[in-house]
Each structure stands twice: as structure tokens, then as C-alpha cells.
Amino acid sequence: MAAAKAALAKSVIKPEIIVIGGGLGGLSAAIHLRLKGHAVTLYEANLLVGGRANQLEKDGFKFDTGPSLLNYPWVFEELFQAAGRELKDYVELIAVDPSVSFQWADGTRFTLSSNLQNLLNECDRLEPGVRPNVLAFLRDAEIKYRASFDKLVTKNEDNPLKWFGALNWSELSRLSIWRSLDSEIGRFFKSRYIREAFGSYGMYLGGSPYDLPGLFSILAYGELAYGLWLPKGGIYGVVTGIEKLARELGVVIHTSTPVKKIMTANGQVTGVELMNGTHHAAMHVVSNVDVPTTNTRLLDDSKLRAKLQTKTDKTKMTPGVITFYWGVKGEVANLGHHTIFLPNDYAGAFDDLFKHKRIPQDNLANLPFYVSAPSHTDASLAPPGDTAMFVLVPTPLLDELEGIDWPTTTCTIKQQVLERLWQHGVDLDPERITTEEVYTPADWRDKFGLYNGSAFGAAHTLFQVGPFRDRNYSSEIKGLFYTGASTTPGTGMPMVLLSGKLTAERIEIM
Incomplete structure (x- = not known):
């Protein structure tokens, strides 16, 4: 048909x-x-x-x-x-599980998995006795997710009353739009680490988990429920x-x-x-x-x-980013496909980005960034035995960084990233980085028309x-x-x- x-x-x-x-x-x-x-x-x-x-x-490396x-x-x-075709005939998807690992400067690690038993074990390790709350969180987020995608996200509607009117009272009351994302996560978890991990998604929505609506707990749920994948x-x-x-x-x-x-x-x-x-x-x-x-x-x-x-x-726009693309000679140990390094001063890092308009790098432990090593999942992305790496560091927007010296800034941040990796047992000698490309927010603006260097478009405030x-x-x-x-x-x-x-x-x- x-x-x-x-x-x-x-x-x-x-x-x-x-x-x-x-x-x-x-x-x-x-x-x-x-x-x-x-x-x-x-x-x-x-x-x-x-x-x-x-x-x-x-140089034989492929970087997304x-x-x-x-x-x-x-x-x-x-x-x-919609076109009468099947995705599998065009794209081979490789499951990435465990999916995302969060790491803190004090050595704490929290790793997500779409395997429910593994997820329960990991949450219980950080917060003993929390298993019932994990299940309650997933059930609650599923209701939000289904209501959002079945009745809101996939509809063209300019009238706010009609848009919200698509929901029944029970669904509307469960959206938690008047509660912050951090407060919503806090209804289920006391562990600082679990709250910070699930709340960190807010950075890429253009806001702090202390300001964004609790509805966005669906982001973590969506990845846990449907998994994370790497196309071949x-x-x-x-x-x-x-x-x-x-x-x-x-x-x-x-x-x-x-x-x-x-x-x-x-x-x-x-x-x-x-x-x-x-x-x-x-x-x-x-x-x-x-x-x-x-x-x-x-x-x-x-x-x-x-x-x-x-x-x-x-x-209001989402933040800018500096992205590093590294072709590394040899394997990089103690690093998964996707790792998010969170700061010691979590709230302070968000304040730096969104209130003080500066890159949060007062000290090594306060620079948030994430690292992807996709060649761990798909070896074809790097020459045999080598590693393709991608590093993303959030920044304020271009008009908030007037007069910045990008070559000096990127050099400083690169050194901080390497030092933080070393602290976590990832021994990456700079001399092993044989291939490197760097995009600053200015490059993202010029190459792809991203307004003011905003990496992810307009923010998702209420x-x-x-x-x-x-x-x-x-x-x-x-x-x-x-x-x-x-x-x-x-x-x-x-x-x-x-x-x-x-x-x-x-x-x-x-």
C-alpha cells in the first residue's frame, strides 16, 4: 500500500x-x-x-x-x-550497550544500559535500595514520553490551549512542566551522581537542569527504553x-x-x-x-x-561547542564508546555557561566535556589497530565571547581534556594524536550557518x-x-x- x-x-x-x-x-x-x-x-x-x-x-580516519x-x-x-521501504535495507545499526558512562573527578563512575537488570544493579550500587524508585522513574517517564510523542511532538498546532488540550487531565498533570528537571529527577533519586547524570542532558537543550521543565526526564528514558545505536x-x-x-x-x-x-x-x-x-x-x-x-x-x-x-x-539559543577530532595511533584503553566527564561543581558549571557566559574551566575538575571513541564499536572508522576519537566541550555563544583568542583557548582546553583523561586512567600521550581537526563555534557558524555558533539550535525552555x-x-x-x-x-x-x-x-x- x-x-x-x-x-x-x-x-x-x-x-x-x-x-x-x-x-x-x-x-x-x-x-x-x-x-x-x-x-x-x-x-x-x-x-x-x-x-x-x-x-x-x-588519513584513513572517519569522524562524525x-x-x-x-x-x-x-x-x-x-x-x-513512509516511502514503502525498510531502514534495515539502507542502514545497518549496531547496538551500543553499555551506552553512556558518566565520570566525576572524584573517581565515581555511572554507566547506563538498556538492559534493565544491569541498570538496576548500577543504580543500586550508587544508591542502595533504590531499585523500586528506578522502576517508578521509568514508568513515570514512559507516560510523559508516550503523551509527548503521541499527542504533542508530532502535531502542528499554533494555539497553546489546543496543543495542551490534546492531553487528558491525568496526562497533563504528569508532564511536570512547572517543576524543574532536577527536582523531577530528585523525586526518585537521592544520589547526587544519578541526579547529575540524568540532569546533564539539559546542557544540550540549552539550559540548566535547575531551570528546564521536568518533562525532559523523557530524554534519559528514551535512550534507556529504545537503546543507543551506531550506524555502520x-x-x-x-x-x-x-x-x-x-x-x-x-x-x-x-x-x-x-x-x-x-x-x-x-x-x-x-x-x-x-x-x-x-x-x-x-x-x-x-x-x-x-x-x-x-x-x-x-x-x-x-x-x-x-x-x-x-x-x-x-x-534563547543552545550553547556553542568546541569539537576536537583526533586520529590516535594505537588503542585507547579504559574508554568506552561514549563517556561524559562531569564537573565537581556541577551547578557552578551550568552557571558559568548560562549566567556568567564563560567556559567553565576555573580548574581542571570543573570543565565538562564528552568523549566518543566510535571505532571501539565500528573498527572501520580508523586504520587497523588505531582509534578515532571525538571530543565536545560546551561554550557560551559567540556574541558572549567577544575578543576570544580561539587558537589559545583550544590549546588550553585540549591540555585540560588530556589531563582529565589521564586522571581517569586514559593514558593518551599527545604525540599519539597523529591527525587532528578542531571546530570552534565560529567554524560551526561559518561551515553550517549555525546562528551565533549555537550547536543545537533554539533552546528548549518552557x-x-x-x-x-x-x-x-x-x-x-x-x-x-x-x-x-x-x-x-x-x-x-x-x-x-x-x-x-x-x-x-x-x-x-x-
């Missing part, structure tokens, strides 16, 4: 739609629009599609530039099923599979073809102008570039750009979710739509795939 619908849609061509940017949101939107019968042309500025989820290849693990695999499966060939393996699907469906993809501006006339999109001067006419354009970047850099109307800049200045978040269509320009991490439903690979679907549905409605 799905294949027949896809074939029918392909034969009935609707007006052409241009997609700017080949990130996962843009690819998803292109696929869903193609399935609805539209001719779709996608322009990607870089050599490869993928956006944040890109790939570096150097952004995400290092795949979660919520059902979202990816649904994308392929790295995260870019799933990007390659999705790109292949898009091309099979007839989406026309042009890489190394940046768009200079979105053309408008009398409040209506008329097409795009490419950097080479070529004009491509269309009445509908979907931008997978961050919404703030689209509105303040790509629109051809300077007065409208200035007006939207004022609105953009009020949008008033930047659902109908309060930037909508996936322009209120000022008819025919302009958005997809990706800065619009609804939010940041993260599964969310931006859903974003593409929602944008396609919005276009059909409007």
Missing part, C-alpha cells in the same frame, strides 16, 4: 518546492514533500549533505562531526516506511541512507551549491538566488538553515531582516517548545517555511526528522 501511494504521488506532480540545506531536517522535508507529489530541488552549500551530522575523512549515537530508531524506521560507517551511515532514499524518490540534490538569498516580492517568495548568480523560481521555499540565520541573512528584504533581527535577539517555539512557516513571507533544530519540534536527530515531516504537512495544509 505504501509503495503504491508513493508511486501515485510521484506520478502526479504538484508545484516545485526548493529546499535550502541538506541537513536531516531538509532531507526529511524533501522526502515527505516528494511523497506528496511535489517536484523538489535541494541546494546544499557543502560538499556533503548532513548539516551538523557531517563527516570528516582524513556532530552526533555520535543514534537514539529513537523508530523515528528513522517511520521515515523509510558512523552516524554518517544513516545520512547516506536517507540521501539515497531521497534520490531514489526523485529529489534533485545539488551539493557545493550555496544559496545567496531568498527572493521575495510583495510579501511572497519568488525563488532563490544561488551564489553563482543563477536564479531558481519557486513559490515555496523550505529553509533547513537555522531560523534566525534564515531570517537575518538570507532574506533579500533588508528592512524585513532588520525587523526580524529584533525578534531573533529574544530567542516558552520555546510546541506552539511557543518558532513556527515552521513565516508569518511575514508567504511561501517561506522552515525545518530543522530551531523550529518545531526541536533539536536532536529524531526531532529534526520529525520536523521535516511536520513542515511537509504544514505546506499541504496552507
Whole structure:
């Protein structure tokens, strides 16, 4: 049935739609629009599609530039099923379990697993007698998760009352939107370490666990319930599979073809102008570039750009990041696929990032960062016997770091990371790092159009979710739509795939 619908849609061509940017949101939107019968042309500025989820290849090493693990695999499966295909025919997923290890400077370690017995044992080791509370936490988070994805996240709704009205009173009362994430986790756990581990997800949502809504306890639950996975060939393996699907469906993809501006006339999109001067006419354009970047850099109307800049200045963004890509000679012992190193002064590190606007590095133990060694899971990502490593350190946004000396800063942070690794028994001599690339927030802005160097798009504060978040269509320009991490439903690979679907549905409605 799905294949027949896809074939029918392909034969009935609707007006052409241009997609700017080949990130996962843009690819998803292109696929869903193609399935609805539209001719779709996608322009990607870089050599490869993928956006944040890109790939570096150097000296026999393959590095995923952004995400290092795949979660919520059902979202990816649904994308392929919409086209009458199966994910497994395009992408091989390798289970990563144990999944994430958290480590503190005092030597404490907490390792997550989708194996319930292993998870219970690990939590009980840190907080004896907590097993019943772990089960209660999982049951509670499952209710939040199901309500969120069945009735909220996957719907286009601009009216807050109608959006929340999709929930019954019991579901609404369980969302914990008026309780902080830390307080919500604290209802089940007394252990500082468990609370800090589950609360640390807040950093990538653009806020502190002391400020973000308790609803986001679903993040830890989703990874525990559905597991974490590495596509064969790295995260870019799933990007390659999705790109292949898009091309099979007839989406026309042009890489190394940046768009200079979105053309408008009398409040209506008329097409795009490419950097080479070529004009491509269309009445509908979907931008997978961050919404703030689209509105303040790509629109051809300077007065409208200035007006939207004022609105953009009020949008809270997620932090920036410095990312290191290291090709290491030989094996790296005592390091799993994904390790998060948390600071001694946990609350202070969040204050540094979000209140004091500085990189939290007053001392070695207070620098939070995570390390991924994906070649431990997929040996093809490094030359035989060697190790591919990825290090991510959160930073404030670019306009909060004026005058920063990036070469000096990255050198200092690299040394701190290596020293902290050494403290945890990871003996990584700098001379063994034979290949290195570094992206600063400025590089992320310049390479991928990330507004103000924000790594994950708009933040997920209470008033930047659902109908309060930037909508996936322009209120000022008819025919302009958005997809990706800065619009609804939010940041993260599964969310931006859903974003593409929602944008396609919005276009059909409007």
C-alpha cells in the first residue's frame, strides 16, 4: 500500500518546492514533500549533505562531526516506511550497550544500559535500595514520553490551549512542566551522581537542569527504553541512507551549491538566488538553515531582516561547542564508546555557561566535556589497530565571547581534556594524536550557518517548545517555511526528522 501511494504521488506532480540545506531536517522535508507529489530541488552549500551530522575523512580516519549515537530508531524506521521501504535495507545499526558512562573527578563512575537488570544493579550500587524508585522513574517517564510523542511532538498546532488540550487531565498533570528537571529527577533519586547524570542532558537543550521543565526526564528514558545505536560507517551511515532514499524518490540534490538569498516580492517568495548568480523560481521555499540565520541573512528584504533581527535577539539559543577530532595511533584503553566527564561543581558549571557566559574551566575538575571513541564499536572508522576519537566541550555563544583568542583557548582546553583523561586512567600521550581537526563555534557558524555558533539550535525552555517555539512557516513571507533544530519540534536527530515531516504537512495544509 505504501509503495503504491508513493508511486501515485510521484506520478502526479504538484508545484516545485526548493529546499535550502541538506541537513536531516531538509532531507526529511524533501522526502515527505516528494511523497506528496511535489517536484523538489535541494541546494546544499557543502560538499556533503548532513548539516551538523557531517563527516570528516582524513588519513584513513572517519569522524562524525556532530552526533555520535543514534537514539529513537523508530523515528528513522517511520521515515523509510513512509516511502514503502525498510531502514534495515539502507542502514545497518549496531547496538551500543553499555551506552553512556558518566565520570566525576572524584573517581565515581555511572554507566547506563538498556538492559534493565544491569541498570538496576548500577543504580543500586550508587544508591542502595533504590531499585523500586528506578522502576517508578521509568514508568513515570514512559507516560510523559508516550503523551509527548503521541499527542504533542508530532502535531502542528499554533494555539497553546489546543496543543495542551490534546492531553487528558491525568496526562497533563504528569508532564511536570512547572517543576524543574532536577527536582523531577530528585523525586526518585537521592544520589547526587544519578541526579547529575540524568540532569546533564539539559546542557544540550540549552539550559540548566535547575531551570528546564521536568518533562525532559523523557530524554534519559528514551535512550534507556529504545537503546543507543551506531550506524555502520558512523552516524554518517544513516545520512547516506536517507540521501539515497531521497534520490531514489526523485529529489534533485545539488551539493557545493550555496544559496545567496531568498527572493521575495510583495510579501511572497519568488525563488532563490544561488551564489553563482543563477536564479531558481519557486513559490515555496523550505529553509533547513537555522531560523534566525534564515531570517537575518538570507532574506533579500533588508528592512524585513532588520525587523526580524529584533525578534531573533529574544530567542534563547543552545550553547556553542568546541569539537576536537583526533586520529590516535594505537588503542585507547579504559574508554568506552561514549563517556561524559562531569564537573565537581556541577551547578557552578551550568552557571558559568548560562549566567556568567564563560567556559567553565576555573580548574581542571570543573570543565565538562564528552568523549566518543566510535571505532571501539565500528573498527572501520580508523586504520587497523588505531582509534578515532571525538571530543565536545560546551561554550557560551559567540556574541558572549567577544575578543576570544580561539587558537589559545583550544590549546588550553585540549591540555585540560588530556589531563582529565589521564586522571581517569586514559593514558593518551599527545604525540599519539597523529591527525587532528578542531571546530570552534565560529567554524560551526561559518561551515553550517549555525546562528551565533549555537550547536543545537533554539533552546528548549518552557516558552520555546510546541506552539511557543518558532513556527515552521513565516508569518511575514508567504511561501517561506522552515525545518530543522530551531523550529518545531526541536533539536536532536529524531526531532529534526520529525520536523521535516511536520513542515511537509504544514505546506499541504496552507
